[in-house]
Amino acid sequence: MKTLVLGLGNPILSDDGVGIKVAREVANQLNNPQVTVAETSAAGLSLLDSIVGYDKVIIIDAIQTEKGRAGQIYRMGTEDFSLTKHFSSPHQINLATALELGKMLNLAMPQEITIFAVEAKDITNFSEKCTPKVEQAIPEVVKMVLEDLVG
Protein backbone atom coordinates (compact mmCIF):
# COMPACT_ATOMS: atom_id res chain seq x y z
CA MET A 1 0.00 0.00 0.00
CA LYS A 2 1.48 3.33 -1.06
CA THR A 3 1.10 5.86 1.72
CA LEU A 4 1.67 9.61 1.77
CA VAL A 5 2.06 11.79 4.80
CA LEU A 6 1.58 15.37 3.63
CA GLY A 7 2.22 18.43 5.77
CA LEU A 8 0.33 21.47 4.52
CA GLY A 9 1.02 25.04 5.42
CA ASN A 10 3.18 28.09 5.27
CA PRO A 11 6.40 27.71 7.26
CA ILE A 12 6.95 31.45 7.64
CA LEU A 13 3.49 32.33 8.84
CA SER A 14 3.56 31.34 12.53
CA ASP A 15 1.00 28.61 13.33
CA ASP A 16 0.25 28.08 9.66
CA GLY A 17 3.50 26.10 9.56
CA VAL A 18 2.44 23.47 12.11
CA GLY A 19 1.53 20.89 9.45
CA ILE A 20 4.95 21.15 7.90
CA LYS A 21 6.72 20.93 11.25
CA VAL A 22 4.79 17.79 12.15
CA ALA A 23 5.59 16.21 8.78
CA ARG A 24 9.29 16.93 9.19
CA GLU A 25 9.33 15.32 12.63
CA VAL A 26 7.41 12.28 11.32
CA ALA A 27 10.07 11.95 8.60
CA ASN A 28 12.79 12.03 11.26
CA GLN A 29 11.21 9.25 13.28
CA LEU A 30 9.93 7.06 10.49
CA ASN A 31 11.79 4.23 8.84
CA ASN A 32 9.36 2.80 6.32
CA PRO A 33 10.09 2.77 2.58
CA GLN A 34 6.38 2.35 1.79
CA VAL A 35 5.63 5.73 3.27
CA THR A 36 6.46 9.01 1.54
CA VAL A 37 6.59 12.09 3.71
CA ALA A 38 6.15 15.36 1.87
CA GLU A 39 5.28 18.95 2.56
CA THR A 40 3.59 21.56 0.46
CA SER A 41 2.72 25.23 0.71
CA ALA A 42 1.00 25.05 -2.62
CA ALA A 43 -2.57 26.07 -3.06
CA GLY A 44 -5.49 24.83 -5.01
CA LEU A 45 -5.40 22.03 -7.51
CA SER A 46 -1.82 21.30 -6.55
CA LEU A 47 -3.25 19.50 -3.54
CA LEU A 48 -4.96 17.13 -5.94
CA ASP A 49 -1.70 16.66 -7.85
CA SER A 50 0.05 15.72 -4.58
CA ILE A 51 -2.34 12.95 -3.53
CA VAL A 52 -3.00 11.21 -6.85
CA GLY A 53 -1.48 7.73 -7.04
CA TYR A 54 -1.43 6.98 -3.31
CA ASP A 55 -3.66 4.41 -1.60
CA LYS A 56 -3.64 6.11 1.78
CA VAL A 57 -3.01 9.76 2.58
CA ILE A 58 -2.53 11.47 5.92
CA ILE A 59 -2.75 15.24 5.79
CA ILE A 60 -1.59 17.49 8.61
CA ASP A 61 -2.70 21.08 8.67
CA ALA A 62 -3.55 24.12 10.76
CA ILE A 63 -7.19 25.00 11.29
CA GLN A 64 -9.13 27.85 12.81
CA THR A 65 -12.55 27.15 14.25
CA GLU A 66 -15.02 29.37 16.06
CA LYS A 67 -14.66 27.86 19.50
CA GLY A 68 -11.41 25.90 19.37
CA ARG A 69 -8.52 26.35 21.79
CA ALA A 70 -5.04 26.92 20.44
CA GLY A 71 -3.20 23.61 20.21
CA GLN A 72 -6.36 21.52 20.13
CA ILE A 73 -6.01 18.52 17.84
CA TYR A 74 -8.72 17.19 15.55
CA ARG A 75 -8.77 13.96 13.61
CA MET A 76 -11.03 13.70 10.59
CA GLY A 77 -11.62 10.72 8.35
CA THR A 78 -13.19 10.40 4.93
CA GLU A 79 -16.57 9.94 6.58
CA ASP A 80 -16.32 13.45 8.08
CA PHE A 81 -15.92 15.25 4.78
CA SER A 82 -19.55 15.68 4.06
CA LEU A 83 -20.08 17.45 7.36
CA THR A 84 -19.37 21.13 7.05
CA LYS A 85 -21.19 22.50 10.06
CA HIS A 86 -18.57 22.10 12.73
CA PHE A 87 -15.48 23.55 11.19
CA SER A 88 -15.04 26.91 9.57
CA SER A 89 -11.89 25.94 7.74
CA PRO A 90 -11.84 26.20 3.95
CA HIS A 91 -10.07 22.88 3.79
CA GLN A 92 -12.97 20.55 4.33
CA ILE A 93 -15.19 21.61 1.49
CA ASN A 94 -12.25 22.18 -0.76
CA LEU A 95 -10.68 18.82 -0.11
CA ALA A 96 -14.03 17.19 -0.76
CA THR A 97 -14.23 19.08 -4.08
CA ALA A 98 -10.71 17.95 -4.92
CA LEU A 99 -11.63 14.33 -4.30
CA GLU A 100 -14.80 14.60 -6.36
CA LEU A 101 -12.91 16.23 -9.18
CA GLY A 102 -10.31 13.50 -9.13
CA LYS A 103 -12.98 10.81 -9.25
CA MET A 104 -14.83 12.60 -12.03
CA LEU A 105 -11.68 12.64 -14.15
CA ASN A 106 -10.82 9.02 -13.33
CA LEU A 107 -7.59 9.91 -11.57
CA ALA A 108 -6.09 7.38 -9.15
CA MET A 109 -7.52 8.78 -5.91
CA PRO A 110 -6.61 7.45 -2.46
CA GLN A 111 -9.16 5.18 -0.79
CA GLU A 112 -8.27 6.29 2.69
CA ILE A 113 -7.71 9.87 3.76
CA THR A 114 -7.15 11.11 7.27
CA ILE A 115 -6.65 14.71 8.32
CA PHE A 116 -4.99 15.76 11.53
CA ALA A 117 -5.64 19.43 12.18
CA VAL A 118 -4.24 21.63 14.89
CA GLU A 119 -6.12 24.68 16.11
CA ALA A 120 -4.01 27.72 15.28
CA LYS A 121 -3.82 30.95 17.22
CA ASP A 122 -1.88 33.16 14.83
CA ILE A 123 -1.80 32.81 11.06
CA THR A 124 -1.43 36.44 10.13
CA ASN A 125 1.99 37.38 11.51
CA PHE A 126 5.20 36.33 9.82
CA SER A 127 7.36 34.09 11.97
CA GLU A 128 9.19 30.80 11.59
CA LYS A 129 8.00 29.74 15.03
CA CYS A 130 4.57 28.51 16.09
CA THR A 131 2.89 30.07 19.15
CA PRO A 132 3.59 28.12 22.40
CA LYS A 133 0.40 26.03 22.70
CA VAL A 134 0.61 25.02 19.05
CA GLU A 135 4.30 24.18 19.39
CA GLN A 136 3.44 22.00 22.41
CA ALA A 137 0.88 20.05 20.37
CA ILE A 138 3.43 18.95 17.78
CA PRO A 139 4.82 15.84 19.57
CA GLU A 140 1.28 14.60 20.27
CA VAL A 141 0.27 14.94 16.61
CA VAL A 142 3.47 13.21 15.51
CA LYS A 143 2.61 10.31 17.83
CA MET A 144 -0.93 10.11 16.44
CA VAL A 145 0.32 10.08 12.85
CA LEU A 146 2.88 7.35 13.56
CA GLU A 147 0.21 5.25 15.29
CA ASP A 148 -2.13 5.75 12.37
CA LEU A 149 0.56 4.51 10.01
CA VAL A 150 1.05 1.34 11.97
CA GLY A 151 -2.60 0.74 12.84
Place this chain on the structure above:
Amino acid sequence: MKKIMIDPITRLEGHGKITIFLNDDGSVANTYFQVPELRGFEKFSEGRPAEDMPQITQRICGVCPEAHHMAATKALDDLFHVEPTSTAKKLRELLYSAFFVTDHTTHFYILAAPDFVMGPDAHPAERNILGVIGKVGLELGGAVINTRKQNHWIIQTVGGRPIHPCFGLPGGVSRAINEEERAKIEEIAKASVEFGKVSLKVFDDVVLKNKVYLDMVLSDTYTQKSYNMGLVDKNNKVNFYDGKVRVVGPDGKEFCKYAPREYLEHIAERVEPWTYLKFPYLKKIGWKGFVDGKDSGVYRATPLSRLNAADGMATPLAQEEYEKMYSILGGKPANYTLATHWARLVELLYAAERLLDLSRDPEITSPNIRNIPTAKPDEGVGIVEAPRGTLTHHYITDEKGVIKKCNLIVGTTNNYAPLFMSIKKAAEDFIKPGVKITEGLLNRIEMAWRPYDPCLSCATHALPGQLPLEVTIYDAQGNELKKLSQGI
Protein backbone atom coordinates in the same frame (compact mmCIF):
# COMPACT_ATOMS: atom_id res chain seq x y z
CA MET B 1 -30.33 53.86 12.16
CA LYS B 2 -28.33 51.79 14.59
CA LYS B 3 -24.66 52.44 14.27
CA ILE B 4 -22.38 49.43 13.96
CA MET B 5 -18.69 49.96 14.38
CA ILE B 6 -16.43 48.32 11.84
CA ASP B 7 -13.42 47.69 13.97
CA PRO B 8 -10.41 46.50 12.00
CA ILE B 9 -9.11 44.86 15.16
CA THR B 10 -11.97 42.34 14.95
CA ARG B 11 -10.45 38.99 14.09
CA LEU B 12 -11.20 38.06 10.56
CA GLU B 13 -10.86 34.33 10.92
CA GLY B 14 -8.90 33.98 7.75
CA HIS B 15 -11.54 35.07 5.32
CA GLY B 16 -12.72 38.20 3.58
CA LYS B 17 -15.83 40.04 4.67
CA ILE B 18 -18.16 42.23 2.70
CA THR B 19 -20.53 44.07 5.01
CA ILE B 20 -23.50 45.97 3.64
CA PHE B 21 -25.65 48.32 5.66
CA LEU B 22 -29.14 49.21 4.47
CA ASN B 23 -31.20 52.33 4.92
CA ASP B 24 -34.74 52.18 6.28
CA ASP B 25 -36.11 51.96 2.76
CA GLY B 26 -33.93 48.96 1.89
CA SER B 27 -31.43 50.79 -0.31
CA VAL B 28 -27.71 50.51 0.41
CA ALA B 29 -26.37 53.01 2.92
CA ASN B 30 -22.77 51.80 3.11
CA THR B 31 -20.58 48.96 1.95
CA TYR B 32 -17.31 47.85 3.50
CA PHE B 33 -14.94 45.09 2.69
CA GLN B 34 -12.15 43.70 4.79
CA VAL B 35 -9.55 41.11 4.07
CA PRO B 36 -7.11 39.62 6.55
CA GLU B 37 -3.80 41.29 6.25
CA LEU B 38 -0.55 39.48 6.82
CA ARG B 39 1.68 41.50 9.09
CA GLY B 40 5.25 41.87 10.09
CA PHE B 41 7.03 40.97 6.88
CA GLU B 42 9.36 43.94 7.02
CA LYS B 43 10.45 43.00 10.52
CA PHE B 44 10.72 39.35 9.53
CA SER B 45 13.13 40.14 6.70
CA GLU B 46 15.38 42.55 8.62
CA GLY B 47 18.78 41.08 9.25
CA ARG B 48 18.45 38.39 6.60
CA PRO B 49 20.81 38.11 3.63
CA ALA B 50 19.15 39.65 0.58
CA GLU B 51 20.20 36.61 -1.47
CA ASP B 52 17.70 34.58 0.57
CA MET B 53 14.79 36.77 -0.47
CA PRO B 54 13.84 34.74 -3.58
CA GLN B 55 13.46 31.73 -1.26
CA ILE B 56 11.79 33.60 1.59
CA THR B 57 9.34 35.76 -0.33
CA GLN B 58 8.07 32.88 -2.41
CA ARG B 59 6.69 31.48 0.83
CA ILE B 60 4.44 34.48 1.31
CA CYS B 61 1.97 33.18 -1.19
CA GLY B 62 0.90 29.63 -1.88
CA VAL B 63 -0.68 30.60 -5.17
CA CYS B 64 2.06 32.58 -6.92
CA PRO B 65 5.42 31.72 -5.35
CA GLU B 66 7.06 32.00 -8.77
CA ALA B 67 6.04 35.65 -9.03
CA HIS B 68 7.70 36.59 -5.75
CA HIS B 69 10.73 34.52 -6.64
CA MET B 70 11.12 36.40 -9.92
CA ALA B 71 10.54 39.88 -8.48
CA ALA B 72 13.03 39.14 -5.71
CA THR B 73 15.59 37.86 -8.23
CA LYS B 74 15.28 41.02 -10.30
CA ALA B 75 15.58 43.13 -7.14
CA LEU B 76 18.85 41.29 -6.48
CA ASP B 77 20.14 42.09 -10.00
CA ASP B 78 19.48 45.74 -9.22
CA LEU B 79 20.83 45.53 -5.67
CA PHE B 80 24.13 44.02 -6.79
CA HIS B 81 24.32 46.19 -9.95
CA VAL B 82 24.67 43.17 -12.20
CA GLU B 83 23.08 42.44 -15.56
CA PRO B 84 21.96 38.83 -16.07
CA THR B 85 23.26 36.93 -19.11
CA SER B 86 21.03 36.76 -22.16
CA THR B 87 20.39 33.04 -21.60
CA ALA B 88 19.54 33.64 -17.94
CA LYS B 89 16.94 36.24 -18.88
CA LYS B 90 15.41 33.88 -21.41
CA LEU B 91 15.33 30.97 -18.96
CA ARG B 92 13.70 33.19 -16.37
CA GLU B 93 11.06 34.31 -18.84
CA LEU B 94 10.54 30.73 -20.01
CA LEU B 95 9.82 29.53 -16.47
CA TYR B 96 7.66 32.57 -15.89
CA SER B 97 5.61 31.94 -19.03
CA ALA B 98 4.92 28.36 -17.93
CA PHE B 99 3.83 29.72 -14.58
CA PHE B 100 1.39 32.14 -16.18
CA VAL B 101 -0.11 29.29 -18.19
CA THR B 102 -0.79 27.28 -15.02
CA ASP B 103 -2.06 30.18 -12.98
CA HIS B 104 -4.39 31.67 -15.58
CA THR B 105 -5.75 28.20 -16.40
CA THR B 106 -6.54 27.56 -12.77
CA HIS B 107 -8.19 30.90 -12.29
CA PHE B 108 -10.37 30.78 -15.36
CA TYR B 109 -11.69 27.24 -14.94
CA ILE B 110 -12.08 27.21 -11.19
CA LEU B 111 -13.14 30.77 -10.41
CA ALA B 112 -14.48 32.46 -13.50
CA ALA B 113 -16.03 29.68 -15.55
CA PRO B 114 -18.57 28.54 -12.95
CA ASP B 115 -20.41 31.87 -13.08
CA PHE B 116 -20.58 31.87 -16.85
CA VAL B 117 -20.85 28.21 -17.71
CA MET B 118 -23.37 27.34 -14.99
CA GLY B 119 -24.94 30.78 -14.77
CA PRO B 120 -24.85 33.28 -11.88
CA ASP B 121 -28.13 31.97 -10.44
CA ALA B 122 -27.12 28.33 -10.39
CA HIS B 123 -27.04 26.62 -7.02
CA PRO B 124 -23.65 27.02 -5.29
CA ALA B 125 -23.31 23.26 -5.18
CA GLU B 126 -23.25 23.28 -8.98
CA ARG B 127 -21.48 26.58 -9.49
CA ASN B 128 -17.96 25.17 -9.27
CA ILE B 129 -15.38 23.26 -11.30
CA LEU B 130 -17.40 20.06 -11.04
CA GLY B 131 -20.41 21.71 -12.65
CA VAL B 132 -18.21 23.25 -15.32
CA ILE B 133 -16.65 19.95 -16.27
CA GLY B 134 -20.06 18.32 -16.21
CA LYS B 135 -21.10 20.83 -18.86
CA VAL B 136 -18.00 21.30 -21.01
CA GLY B 137 -17.01 17.66 -20.89
CA LEU B 138 -14.51 15.36 -19.27
CA GLU B 139 -12.02 15.78 -22.10
CA LEU B 140 -11.65 19.49 -21.44
CA GLY B 141 -11.54 18.79 -17.70
CA GLY B 142 -8.69 16.40 -18.31
CA ALA B 143 -6.95 19.01 -20.48
CA VAL B 144 -7.14 21.53 -17.60
CA ILE B 145 -5.44 19.13 -15.21
CA ASN B 146 -2.93 18.05 -17.83
CA THR B 147 -1.94 21.55 -18.95
CA ARG B 148 -1.25 22.47 -15.33
CA LYS B 149 0.65 19.28 -14.68
CA GLN B 150 2.84 19.63 -17.76
CA ASN B 151 3.67 23.26 -17.11
CA HIS B 152 4.42 22.48 -13.47
CA TRP B 153 6.91 19.95 -14.77
CA ILE B 154 8.58 22.81 -16.71
CA ILE B 155 8.70 25.00 -13.59
CA GLN B 156 10.14 22.15 -11.55
CA THR B 157 12.71 21.18 -14.18
CA VAL B 158 13.91 24.68 -15.01
CA GLY B 159 13.47 26.02 -11.46
CA GLY B 160 15.10 23.09 -9.72
CA ARG B 161 12.30 22.22 -7.30
CA PRO B 162 8.53 21.67 -7.34
CA ILE B 163 6.38 24.72 -6.55
CA HIS B 164 9.18 26.77 -4.96
CA PRO B 165 11.97 27.36 -7.47
CA CYS B 166 15.55 27.57 -6.22
CA PHE B 167 16.57 29.26 -9.34
CA GLY B 168 17.04 33.02 -9.26
CA LEU B 169 20.47 34.45 -8.47
CA PRO B 170 21.76 38.01 -8.80
CA GLY B 171 23.12 38.10 -12.35
CA GLY B 172 21.58 34.84 -13.53
CA VAL B 173 20.04 31.51 -12.65
CA SER B 174 21.26 28.38 -10.91
CA ARG B 175 21.03 25.83 -13.69
CA ALA B 176 20.99 25.49 -17.45
CA ILE B 177 18.72 23.14 -19.40
CA ASN B 178 19.85 20.37 -21.77
CA GLU B 179 18.50 19.45 -25.21
CA GLU B 180 16.27 16.64 -23.90
CA GLU B 181 14.57 19.01 -21.47
CA ARG B 182 14.30 21.72 -24.11
CA ALA B 183 12.59 19.35 -26.57
CA LYS B 184 10.03 18.29 -23.97
CA ILE B 185 9.35 21.93 -23.07
CA GLU B 186 8.74 22.65 -26.75
CA GLU B 187 6.16 19.83 -26.96
CA ILE B 188 4.38 21.04 -23.84
CA ALA B 189 4.37 24.61 -25.18
CA LYS B 190 2.75 23.49 -28.45
CA ALA B 191 0.01 21.69 -26.52
CA SER B 192 -0.43 24.74 -24.28
CA VAL B 193 -0.97 26.99 -27.30
CA GLU B 194 -3.73 24.64 -28.49
CA PHE B 195 -5.22 24.65 -25.01
CA GLY B 196 -5.17 28.47 -24.99
CA LYS B 197 -7.08 28.50 -28.28
CA VAL B 198 -9.63 26.00 -26.96
CA SER B 199 -10.17 28.08 -23.80
CA LEU B 200 -10.85 31.20 -25.83
CA LYS B 201 -13.33 29.18 -27.89
CA VAL B 202 -15.10 28.12 -24.69
CA PHE B 203 -15.38 31.77 -23.70
CA ASP B 204 -16.67 32.62 -27.14
CA ASP B 205 -19.31 29.86 -27.12
CA VAL B 206 -20.45 30.31 -23.56
CA VAL B 207 -20.16 34.05 -22.93
CA LEU B 208 -19.89 36.04 -26.13
CA LYS B 209 -22.64 34.15 -27.96
CA ASN B 210 -24.96 34.56 -24.96
CA LYS B 211 -26.59 37.97 -25.09
CA VAL B 212 -27.46 37.94 -21.37
CA TYR B 213 -23.83 37.50 -20.42
CA LEU B 214 -22.51 39.92 -22.98
CA ASP B 215 -24.94 42.53 -21.67
CA MET B 216 -23.70 41.82 -18.15
CA VAL B 217 -20.10 42.30 -19.27
CA LEU B 218 -20.96 45.63 -20.93
CA SER B 219 -23.29 46.84 -18.17
CA ASP B 220 -22.69 50.00 -16.22
CA THR B 221 -22.76 48.09 -12.92
CA TYR B 222 -19.53 46.36 -13.80
CA THR B 223 -17.85 49.35 -15.44
CA GLN B 224 -15.09 51.35 -13.82
CA LYS B 225 -13.12 54.08 -15.57
CA SER B 226 -9.84 53.97 -13.69
CA TYR B 227 -6.24 54.23 -14.79
CA ASN B 228 -4.57 51.07 -16.07
CA MET B 229 -1.15 49.74 -15.11
CA GLY B 230 1.07 47.04 -16.61
CA LEU B 231 4.62 46.18 -17.62
CA VAL B 232 5.48 46.77 -21.27
CA ASP B 233 8.54 45.94 -23.36
CA LYS B 234 10.38 48.51 -25.48
CA ASN B 235 7.66 48.23 -28.15
CA ASN B 236 4.93 48.83 -25.57
CA LYS B 237 3.75 45.23 -25.84
CA VAL B 238 2.63 43.26 -22.77
CA ASN B 239 5.51 41.51 -21.02
CA PHE B 240 5.16 39.66 -17.72
CA TYR B 241 8.85 39.39 -16.87
CA ASP B 242 10.54 42.67 -17.75
CA GLY B 243 10.21 46.21 -19.04
CA LYS B 244 8.87 49.49 -17.72
CA VAL B 245 5.63 50.12 -15.85
CA ARG B 246 3.21 51.99 -18.05
CA VAL B 247 0.07 53.72 -16.86
CA VAL B 248 -2.67 54.63 -19.32
CA GLY B 249 -5.67 56.78 -18.43
CA PRO B 250 -9.37 55.96 -18.80
CA ASP B 251 -9.20 58.13 -21.92
CA GLY B 252 -6.60 55.85 -23.47
CA LYS B 253 -3.69 58.31 -23.21
CA GLU B 254 -0.35 57.33 -21.68
CA PHE B 255 -0.07 59.01 -18.30
CA CYS B 256 3.39 57.86 -17.25
CA LYS B 257 5.99 55.17 -17.85
CA TYR B 258 8.56 54.42 -15.20
CA ALA B 259 11.56 52.22 -14.54
CA PRO B 260 11.43 50.09 -11.35
CA ARG B 261 13.67 52.43 -9.37
CA GLU B 262 11.28 55.30 -9.93
CA TYR B 263 8.21 53.64 -8.44
CA LEU B 264 8.11 55.76 -5.29
CA GLU B 265 7.86 58.91 -7.39
CA HIS B 266 4.63 57.57 -8.83
CA ILE B 267 2.87 55.44 -6.21
CA ALA B 268 1.73 56.53 -2.76
CA GLU B 269 -0.50 54.74 -0.23
CA ARG B 270 -3.70 55.97 1.37
CA VAL B 271 -4.68 55.00 4.93
CA GLU B 272 -8.35 54.67 5.95
CA PRO B 273 -9.56 54.27 9.56
CA TRP B 274 -11.79 51.24 8.97
CA THR B 275 -9.15 48.86 7.64
CA TYR B 276 -5.50 47.90 8.04
CA LEU B 277 -5.18 47.80 4.27
CA LYS B 278 -3.45 50.68 2.56
CA PHE B 279 -4.70 51.78 -0.83
CA PRO B 280 -2.05 52.61 -3.46
CA TYR B 281 -2.82 55.48 -5.84
CA LEU B 282 -1.07 57.62 -8.44
CA LYS B 283 0.82 60.30 -6.53
CA LYS B 284 0.89 62.82 -9.35
CA ILE B 285 -2.91 62.88 -9.57
CA GLY B 286 -3.60 62.52 -5.88
CA TRP B 287 -6.14 60.74 -3.72
CA LYS B 288 -9.66 61.96 -4.44
CA GLY B 289 -11.54 59.21 -2.65
CA PHE B 290 -13.00 55.96 -3.85
CA VAL B 291 -13.99 57.35 -7.23
CA ASP B 292 -12.96 56.59 -10.78
CA GLY B 293 -12.25 58.92 -13.65
CA LYS B 294 -9.35 60.89 -15.01
CA ASP B 295 -9.02 63.12 -11.95
CA SER B 296 -8.81 60.31 -9.42
CA GLY B 297 -5.50 58.64 -8.60
CA VAL B 298 -7.14 55.20 -8.34
CA TYR B 299 -5.64 52.72 -10.81
CA ARG B 300 -6.12 49.06 -11.67
CA ALA B 301 -3.47 46.43 -12.26
CA THR B 302 -5.20 43.36 -13.68
CA PRO B 303 -4.99 41.34 -16.91
CA LEU B 304 -7.42 43.80 -18.50
CA SER B 305 -5.36 46.74 -17.26
CA ARG B 306 -2.24 45.21 -18.74
CA LEU B 307 -3.87 44.92 -22.12
CA ASN B 308 -5.25 48.45 -21.77
CA ALA B 309 -1.84 49.81 -20.80
CA ALA B 310 -0.05 48.20 -23.76
CA ASP B 311 -0.25 48.76 -27.50
CA GLY B 312 -0.64 45.08 -28.27
CA MET B 313 0.58 41.53 -27.69
CA ALA B 314 4.03 40.42 -28.79
CA THR B 315 2.83 37.10 -30.30
CA PRO B 316 0.57 36.67 -33.35
CA LEU B 317 -2.31 34.49 -32.12
CA ALA B 318 -2.70 36.50 -28.92
CA GLN B 319 -2.55 39.71 -30.94
CA GLU B 320 -5.43 38.46 -33.09
CA GLU B 321 -7.49 37.71 -29.98
CA TYR B 322 -6.55 41.08 -28.47
CA GLU B 323 -7.86 42.85 -31.58
CA LYS B 324 -11.04 40.79 -31.58
CA MET B 325 -11.63 41.53 -27.91
CA TYR B 326 -11.32 45.28 -28.31
CA SER B 327 -13.44 45.33 -31.42
CA ILE B 328 -16.29 43.63 -29.55
CA LEU B 329 -15.81 45.78 -26.46
CA GLY B 330 -15.92 48.98 -28.48
CA GLY B 331 -12.29 50.05 -28.50
CA LYS B 332 -9.51 50.85 -26.06
CA PRO B 333 -9.36 51.17 -23.17
CA ALA B 334 -12.01 48.68 -22.11
CA ASN B 335 -13.38 49.62 -18.70
CA TYR B 336 -15.56 46.54 -18.21
CA THR B 337 -14.46 44.70 -15.11
CA LEU B 338 -15.91 41.33 -16.21
CA ALA B 339 -13.85 41.51 -19.41
CA THR B 340 -10.87 40.85 -17.14
CA HIS B 341 -11.70 37.15 -17.48
CA TRP B 342 -11.42 37.50 -21.26
CA ALA B 343 -8.16 39.39 -21.03
CA ARG B 344 -6.86 36.63 -18.79
CA LEU B 345 -7.45 34.10 -21.57
CA VAL B 346 -5.71 36.31 -24.13
CA GLU B 347 -2.77 36.41 -21.74
CA LEU B 348 -2.91 32.64 -21.35
CA LEU B 349 -2.51 32.26 -25.09
CA TYR B 350 0.32 34.82 -25.16
CA ALA B 351 2.14 33.04 -22.32
CA ALA B 352 1.93 29.74 -24.21
CA GLU B 353 3.15 31.30 -27.47
CA ARG B 354 6.00 33.03 -25.66
CA LEU B 355 6.92 29.75 -23.98
CA LEU B 356 7.08 28.11 -27.41
CA ASP B 357 9.24 30.89 -28.88
CA LEU B 358 11.65 30.78 -25.95
CA SER B 359 11.89 26.98 -26.08
CA ARG B 360 13.04 27.34 -29.68
CA ASP B 361 15.54 30.13 -29.00
CA PRO B 362 19.08 29.07 -30.09
CA GLU B 363 20.53 30.39 -26.80
CA ILE B 364 18.18 28.60 -24.45
CA THR B 365 20.44 25.58 -23.76
CA SER B 366 23.61 27.66 -23.46
CA PRO B 367 25.64 27.03 -20.29
CA ASN B 368 26.30 30.77 -19.96
CA ILE B 369 23.75 31.36 -17.24
CA ARG B 370 25.34 33.81 -14.84
CA ASN B 371 27.31 37.00 -14.47
CA ILE B 372 28.91 37.10 -11.04
CA PRO B 373 28.27 40.43 -9.27
CA THR B 374 31.30 42.46 -8.23
CA ALA B 375 29.77 45.71 -6.95
CA LYS B 376 28.74 46.41 -3.37
CA PRO B 377 25.01 46.04 -2.73
CA ASP B 378 22.96 48.97 -1.45
CA GLU B 379 19.44 49.27 -2.81
CA GLY B 380 17.45 47.40 -5.43
CA VAL B 381 13.98 47.32 -6.95
CA GLY B 382 12.56 44.44 -8.99
CA ILE B 383 9.20 44.56 -10.76
CA VAL B 384 7.36 41.78 -12.59
CA GLU B 385 3.74 41.21 -13.47
CA ALA B 386 2.19 38.73 -11.08
CA PRO B 387 -0.96 37.16 -12.53
CA ARG B 388 -2.96 39.41 -10.22
CA GLY B 389 -1.13 42.64 -10.94
CA THR B 390 2.17 44.50 -10.91
CA LEU B 391 4.46 43.14 -8.19
CA THR B 392 7.19 45.33 -6.72
CA HIS B 393 10.03 44.25 -4.43
CA HIS B 394 12.29 46.91 -2.93
CA TYR B 395 15.25 46.10 -0.67
CA ILE B 396 17.71 48.33 1.16
CA THR B 397 20.76 46.56 2.54
CA ASP B 398 24.06 47.27 4.23
CA GLU B 399 27.29 46.84 2.25
CA LYS B 400 27.28 43.10 3.04
CA GLY B 401 23.86 42.62 1.48
CA VAL B 402 21.98 42.18 4.75
CA ILE B 403 18.45 43.57 4.62
CA LYS B 404 17.86 46.78 6.54
CA LYS B 405 14.47 47.57 5.04
CA CYS B 406 12.13 46.05 2.53
CA ASN B 407 8.91 47.13 0.90
CA LEU B 408 6.63 44.93 -1.17
CA ILE B 409 3.61 45.97 -3.18
CA VAL B 410 1.94 42.72 -4.16
CA GLY B 411 -0.34 42.30 -7.17
CA THR B 412 -3.64 42.40 -5.32
CA THR B 413 -2.63 45.42 -3.21
CA ASN B 414 -2.67 47.66 -6.29
CA ASN B 415 -6.33 46.77 -6.69
CA TYR B 416 -7.67 47.31 -3.19
CA ALA B 417 -9.34 50.61 -4.00
CA PRO B 418 -10.87 49.58 -7.36
CA LEU B 419 -11.89 46.23 -5.84
CA PHE B 420 -13.75 48.00 -3.09
CA MET B 421 -15.34 50.36 -5.59
CA SER B 422 -16.50 47.48 -7.81
CA ILE B 423 -18.13 45.70 -4.88
CA LYS B 424 -19.75 48.88 -3.62
CA LYS B 425 -21.21 49.70 -7.02
CA ALA B 426 -22.58 46.20 -7.50
CA ALA B 427 -24.14 46.29 -4.02
CA GLU B 428 -25.78 49.63 -4.69
CA ASP B 429 -27.06 48.58 -8.11
CA PHE B 430 -28.43 45.20 -7.12
CA ILE B 431 -29.81 45.80 -3.64
CA LYS B 432 -32.79 48.04 -3.98
CA PRO B 433 -35.92 48.73 -1.93
CA GLY B 434 -38.47 46.00 -2.41
CA VAL B 435 -36.09 43.64 -4.21
CA LYS B 436 -35.75 40.25 -2.56
CA ILE B 437 -32.20 39.47 -1.54
CA THR B 438 -31.38 36.08 -2.94
CA GLU B 439 -28.19 34.06 -3.21
CA GLY B 440 -28.10 34.84 -6.92
CA LEU B 441 -28.16 38.52 -6.10
CA LEU B 442 -25.32 38.22 -3.65
CA ASN B 443 -23.43 36.15 -6.17
CA ARG B 444 -23.69 39.03 -8.63
CA ILE B 445 -21.96 41.18 -6.02
CA GLU B 446 -19.22 38.61 -5.70
CA MET B 447 -18.90 38.56 -9.49
CA ALA B 448 -17.63 42.12 -9.12
CA TRP B 449 -14.82 40.77 -6.95
CA ARG B 450 -13.80 37.63 -8.78
CA PRO B 451 -12.16 39.21 -11.86
CA TYR B 452 -9.55 40.69 -9.54
CA ASP B 453 -8.74 37.17 -8.31
CA PRO B 454 -7.52 38.50 -4.99
CA CYS B 455 -4.62 36.53 -3.69
CA LEU B 456 -3.97 36.42 -0.02
CA SER B 457 -2.00 33.87 1.88
CA CYS B 458 -4.85 32.83 4.04
CA ALA B 459 -5.89 30.94 0.92
CA THR B 460 -2.52 29.19 0.95
CA HIS B 461 -3.77 25.68 0.87
CA ALA B 462 -7.43 26.15 0.22
CA LEU B 463 -8.69 24.67 -3.02
CA PRO B 464 -8.68 26.45 -5.41
CA GLY B 465 -6.57 29.17 -3.82
CA GLN B 466 -9.68 31.22 -3.53
CA LEU B 467 -10.27 33.72 -0.77
CA PRO B 468 -12.95 32.41 1.57
CA LEU B 469 -15.54 35.12 1.63
CA GLU B 470 -18.54 36.11 3.67
CA VAL B 471 -21.15 38.67 2.60
CA THR B 472 -23.41 39.98 5.36
CA ILE B 473 -26.30 42.40 5.01
CA TYR B 474 -27.66 44.40 7.94
CA ASP B 475 -30.95 46.30 8.00
CA ALA B 476 -31.25 49.87 9.21
CA GLN B 477 -31.60 48.69 12.82
CA GLY B 478 -28.40 46.68 12.59
CA ASN B 479 -30.09 43.28 12.50
CA GLU B 480 -28.47 40.69 10.30
CA LEU B 481 -30.74 40.09 7.32
CA LYS B 482 -28.78 37.67 5.21
CA LYS B 483 -25.40 36.00 5.15
CA LEU B 484 -23.72 34.21 2.29
CA SER B 485 -20.41 32.48 2.45
CA GLN B 486 -18.15 30.73 -0.01
CA GLY B 487 -15.26 28.45 0.78
CA ILE B 488 -15.93 28.74 4.48
